[in-house]
Amino acid sequence: MRMHQLFTPVLFATSVVAAPAFADDSAAWFENRNVLTQETGEGIYNAVCAGCHMPDGQGATGAASYPALADNPTLEYPEYAVMLTLHGQAAMPPLRGVLNDEQVAAVVNYIRTSFGNNYPDDPATAEMVAQTR
Template identity: 45%
Template sequence: MRQASRGAGAVVAVAMSAAFCVVSFTARAQEVRPKAPDPPLSPGSVFVEKDGEALFTRICQGCHMVDARGATGAGTYPSLAGNSNLQTGAYSVAVVVNGQRGMPPFGSEMSNDQIVAVVNYVRTHFGNRYTDAVTVEDVRAARR
């Protein structure tokens, strides 16, 4: 009888040891798991990015390129770098909201704040130095 009880204790000890190893391994595996990279494009039909750089990176650079110098190929994507058309903030906002020629309108996919963020970002980067920031009121006017 005493031997049977020792056998049961040993089985329980082995089982507990194995369970501890599994829990310990699982916890360690979760600790070293790398963070998933951000998707290259904004997911869904409504954009979630909030700041101008993220909006440009996920939405605009697909056509206007990483350096905002545009491209020619299957279509013509104008350069935004050093672009004098961006001098007028209202023009820039109207193009983003309503689209123009081959550029689709983004007014229904972006909030007023997102449009302000991306337009102000493009107007102050890529060799553009237009410091008169567009506002939410400018976007509301373009939506009318």
Template identity: 35%
Template sequence: MNYSKYPLMTLLASISLSMAALSGCSSKDADSATLAQPAAQPNDSANLDNSDNPNAFNVQASRNNGAWGAVYMSRDELRSPPGNIVDVSVLPTMSEDADIKKWDAKFENASAFVTKDGEKLYHDSCAACHMHKGEGAIGAGYYPPLADNSKMESKYYVISILINGFRGMPSFHRMMDDEQMAAVTQYVRSELNDYKDPVTAADVLQLRHANPPGGDASDH
């Protein structure tokens, strides 16, 4: 038959041949090597080996583990949990990490400040924003100068900000005790300014309260 005279029949014949070819490609033995299928997630109960659908693999896991492309794997290999491409055995432990050691030294191996030295407390906790000489900075935000700042005349103003935080500055309520807050306040007022009257833990205790702020203190 001359199919050129019957374009619709030509199209149907082409579709039939294509489907036959595809059917032949898929009729392989279940254990033969195939083009990589998406790999199963170990924690996905819907995709485990006992699934009713042996080809129910997790697509995203396969993409993440490089199982796509011209990679030939057996179906048993494809059913195995995806491996970790990072050799975790060569990663340093927390105790050996140089950066962790640096911060442990700064915070004296504690989750809060230990030192009572006001100068050290200032340089460890305040200088990153307000600079080591208290000159302040402008960049991603505005960090006001603490040196030569008339607001520092009131020790209770400084203590209140340390306890409650202010705008972008965090609260040190849980990180410093009364003596530490008194020490850093004394340093800011005496060394960065010229206010010499003493600041004591009792001064801090007057403003200390039971509930530290949960957000920006300036919102209250």
């Protein structure tokens, strides 16, 4: 069997549930051709969000901009970030195909409590993501 056949999203979702929240994601990089395999919010952020919003959450500007996630008041409630992560908007690609429900919740909660954001209440949950998906 090929590795990419083994790592179906369903099997993968099971492994995420079993993983400890403090898992070290450094070995998960580039593990699968089709989906992200990092499990922590920080690990997922560094593996996909940082590409555009940058490692420090400051965003970037060229002919147009990637908005800063740092000190961003639109993150007060989790729903907006969950929706954008799943479905995208304008230049933001939909990530529903590469992240499962647990991963979306984890990365949204990470962003809402990092880069100067302080929204620990009302965290995103996998159930909430599943309903928005």
